Amino acid sequence: MEEAARIDGAGPLRTFWSVVLPMSKPALITMTILAFQGSWNELPHYIVSRQDPALNTLTTGVASLVSGELGQGNQFPLKLAAALLMTVPVAIVYFVFSKRFTRGTYEGVDK
16 A cells, blocks of 8 residues: 555655554554553552652552551442442543444454
8 A cells, every 4th residue: 555655656754644544543542542541550650659649549549448548447339439430431431432442453354
């Protein structure tokens, strides 16, 4: 495809924008979703790198809730609600891009 674009007179930038980028869009979307999910669940990084307790993320808050730092007693409903809140953004991103995600996953697979 790139050679056909060059034969037609397209330069390198035009070849990239018109040929390469549209063909790689499903793979880029798949990698974006997976990178977002990986960074969303990056608890050890936030525990080590944060200096100010006011900069706690939702992940560290749920971890401190589960460990018992935030109180005593039965807090299972609160823990489950916090876990649901942590899951919602990743689920929204997946459902918005699910068609492109599955297309990017199966891109290049032949029967």
